[in-house]
Structure formats: structure tokens, C-alpha cells
Amino acid sequence: MIIYMAMIDNEDDKFKFNLLYNTYKQTMFYKAMEILKDEFLAEDAVHHSFIKIIKNLNKIDKVNCQKTKGFIVIITEHTSIDIYRKSAKEKIEIPYDEVEYFIEGLGPSVEEIYEENNENLIIDAITSLPTNYSTVLKLKYSHGYSNKEISQILGISEENVRQRIFRGKKKLEKVLEGLEEIKYEPV
Amino acid sequence: MSQFRITDDLLYELVPKAEEKMLNQIPLEEELNHVFSKKFIKKMEMLIKKQKIKDLIYSIKKVAIIFLVMSSIILTTVVGVEALRIKAVQIIKKVYEELTSILLISEEDSSETELKIIGPKYIPKDFKKEIVEELNNGYIIFYYNKEGNEIIYQKQHIGGFSGIYDTEDAVIEDVKINGVDGELISKDGINQLAWIHDGYYYNIISTIPKEEVLKVAESIR
Numbered sequence: 028m029i030i031y032m033a034m035i036d037n038e039d040d041k042f043k044f045n046l047l048y049n050t051y052k053q054t055m056f057y058k059a060m061e062i063l064k065d066e067f068l069a070e071d072a073v074h075h076s077f078i079k080i081i082k083n084l085n086k087i088d089k090v091n092c093q094k095t096k097g098f099i100v101i102i103t104e105h106t107s108i109d110i111y112r113k114s115a116k117e118k119i120e121i122p123y124d125e126v127e128y129f130i131e132g133l134g135p136s137v138e139e140i141y142e143e144n145n146e147n148l149i150i151d152a153i154t155s156l157p158t159n160y161s162t163v164l165k166l167k168y169s170h171g172y173s174n175k176e177i178s179q180i181l182g183i184s185e186e187n188v189r190q191r192i193f194r195g196k197k198k199l200e201k202v203l204e205g206l207e208e209i210k211y212e213p214v
Numbered sequence: 215m216s217q218f219r220i221t222d223d224l225l226y227e228l229v230p231k232a233e234e235k236m237l238n239q240i241p242l243e244e245e246l247n248h249v250f251s252k253k254f255i256k257k258m259e260m261l262i263k264k265q266k267i268k269d270l271i272y273s274i275k276k277v278a279i280i281f282l283v284m285s286s287i288i289l290t291t292v293v294g295v296e297a298l299r300i301k302a303v304q305i306i307k308k309v310y311e312e313l314t315s316i317l318l319i320s321e322e323d324s325s326e327t328e329l330k331i332i333g334p335k336y337i338p339k340d341f342k343k344e345i346v347e348e349l350n351n352g353y354i355i356f357y358y359n360k361e362g363n364e365i366i367y368q369k370q371h372i373g374g375f376s377g378i379y380d381t382e383d384a385v386i387e388d389v390k391i392n393g394v395d396g397e398l399i400s401k402d403g404i405n406q407l408a409w410i411h412d413g414y415y416y417n418i419i420s421t422i423p424k425e426e427v428l429k430v431a432e433s434i435r
Contacts, residue, residue: 074261
């Protein structure tokens with residue numbers, strides 16, 4: 028009789044999920060708290076985010092890198108907004124697209140922005156976008172996912188993805204128009 | 215009218231920079247120090263354990279395999295094929311008991327067998343069958359309740375079984391399941407019950423009390 032002992036050849040493969048948990052759990056809780064402002068709900072958001080991450084483990088190569096950190100943060104933001112919508116404090120469930128959730132404290136104020144050059148202006152405008160728009164824009168334009176892939180990652184329809192990208196762009200234009208008006212207001 | 219035209223090219227260029235800026239505003243992981251609740255830690259431990267099992271199963275196909283040839287001493291001390299299998303498992307456990315976890319694969323007979331997926335007759339009331347994972351000559355069923363508690367049940371033909379034992383700081387008891395010898399391993403509120411019977415390896419992992427785990431095991435026919 029022969030007994031084989033199988034060795035996992037790559038520690039990262041074996042413990043990728045465990046490593047993700049240990050590397051990002053505090054960051055995820057921090058982001059969830061920014062949106063939910065409730066420790067119990069924020070922990071719930073982190074747990075549900077990890078369930079979503081399991082379904083997308085194949086999209087994560089290296090655990091310790093900015094790209095992965097960005098992806099994890101996006102998942103956490105999306106999950107947190109979902110929980111926010113459905114939380115008991117709200118009498119009616121708010122459709123996702125009607126939640127224009129701004130994370131307080133992030134991004135410069137309008138007055139700080141208007142002095143900058145155009146590129147920084149647009150970057151800051153993007154950072155000031157509502158989270159439910161910026162998550163989709165980041166997945167598409169920073170992480171390079173297709174609309175179909177984004178719909179699978181976030182668990183929403185492709186049509187929904189297209190709508191949010193469209194609305195995100197429109198919102199961005201409005202934000203920039205708003206800044207422009209402030210910039211060129213007669214003294 | 216805005217002088218800004220938001221094109222895809224512009225977004226491909228600037229959204230990554232915006233994301234970088236947003237990520238740099240988050241404090242470093244080591245600077246954050248939230249103390250997670252016991253409930254959260256337990257839920258995550260179960261999730262991690264389940265994922266480890268999945269990772270190990272999927273990795274088996276692409277790993278380097280080290281052969282261990284059993285010493286002839288074992289062959290002379292057992293009678294019958296069933297006893298040989300049990301003895302071999304016990305000896306492997308003894309040899310590797312210092313490790314925090316061991317993975318065993320026995321491949322006496324690797325031919326495919328038709329295995330009908332049947333769960334235990336008894337599962338605690340509030341648990342629902344959520345995931346069924348088919349393996350080579352075996353399967354794993356995952357049951358969950360509303361609180362996120364979990365029962366993992368595995369049945370594997372012994373001609374290709376894998377057993378995972380996390381033995382560091384664990385309490386290990388010899389138990390009987392309908393007269394068959396088994397091992398109950400308890401650690402941090404998680405109970406794992408493993409036994410071999412009639413050519414199959416059985417494994418139950420859960421946070422439900424030991425008595426309930428035994429009840430689930432005894433309902434398997």
C-alpha cells in the first residue's frame with residue numbers, strides 16, 4: 028500500500044484568502060465605517076465583502092499590491108452601500124442609483140480645487156464623486172474590467188453597469204461645471 | 215457650458231491616478247487597530263477554513279507529490295484490508311502529530327465509483343443546504359443557518375481520500391459512531407469528527423456542540 032503526502036507547491040495559493048484577510052481586514056473595516064458609521068454594520072460589511080472576494084479570488088494575483096488593495100476597497104465600498112440602503116434605520120429601501128453617497132472628508136473642497144491645473148482638477152473631481160459612481164468607474168478605467176466582468180463582480184446587471192458609468196460621467200461633468208462657475212464668478 | 219469633455223481616453227488616463235490618491239488617503243493597515251468582535255472572528259474562521267479546504271482540493275491536481283512508502287512493520291501487524299487502512303491513517307497521524315495540519319491522500323484504488331450525493335438524515339433545524347462540491351470519488355456539502363454558522367459534511371471513497379487535521383492545541387477524543395471508531399477534534403469552538411467505514415472516509419466540521427455533531431454523524435447510513 029502506498030500513501031502519498033501531497034504538498035501544496037505555492038504558499039500563496041494555499042493561503043491566499045487567509046493572507047487577504049490578515050492584510051486588509053482593518054482597511055476594509057475603516058472604509059465600511061466611513062460609510063456605515065456603525066461598528067456592527069461595518070463588521071457585517073467586511074464579512075460580506077470577503078464572501079464576495081471568495082467568488083473573485085481568480086482576479087487577484089498578488090495579495091500585497093496597490094491594485095489588489097484598490098480592488099478590495101471597491102468591493103468593501105459597494106457592499107457597505109448595499110447595507111446602508113437596506114439598513115433598518117431607513118424606512119424604505121433606497122434604489123442603489125438614488126443613493127448618492129458621499130464619503131465625508133475625502134477629496135479637496137471646491138475652494139481648494141479651483142486653483143489647480145486641469146489634470147489635477149479632474150482627478151480631484153473624480154475623488155469627490157459619489158462612491159456608487161466612482162466604484163464602477165474605477166473598475167472600468169483603472170482596473171480594466173469589461174462591463175460584463177463588472178456586473179459579475181458587483182452582482183448587478185450589465186445594463187445597470189452601463190447606466191452607472193453614464194451617470195458617473197455626467198456627474199463628473201456637472202461637478203467640473205460647478206467648479207468652473209465658481210472659478211469664473213465675477214468679483 | 216463646460217470646457218471639459220469627459221472621454222474614455224481621459225478617464226483611462228486619470229481614474230487610475232484618482233484611485234491612487236484615494237488609496238493613499240487611507241491610513242496604513244498597521245496604523246488601524248479595531249478590535250473585532252468574537253462573533254465576527256468566529257464567522258471569518260469558518261469562512262477561512264472552508265476556503266482552505268477548497269484551495270487544497272483544487273491544488274491537489276497541480277502539486278508536486280511526495281511518495282511515502284509504508285514500512286513493512288505495518289503490513290505484518292494488521293489483519294485484513296480494512297484494518298490496514300485504519301492502521302495506516304493512525305500511523306500517519308502519529309508521525310505528523312507535531313504539525314499543525316496534515317493532509318493525507320490514500321490511493322489504493324483510484325478507479326471512479328458512482329457516488330450518489332446524500333447528506334446526513336439529521337441536520338439541526340435552522341440549517342439549510344447551500345453548497346454541494348463534487349470531488350473525485352467524493353463530495354462535500356455545506357450547510358448554513360441565518361447566523362452564519364456552518365456545518366461541513368464530507369464523504370470520500372477511500373481509494374482517493376484527503377483528511378485535514380488541525381491538531382495544534384486541540385482536544386482529541388476517541389468516539390464511536392454507530393459502533394465505528396472515530397476521532398473528535400475540538401479547538402476554539404470548532405468540532406471536527408472524522409471516521410472511516412466500509413471503504414469511505416467521513417468528515418464533519420462545525421461550531422455546533424459536540425453532541426449535535428455526533429447526532430449528525432449517527433444519522434448517516
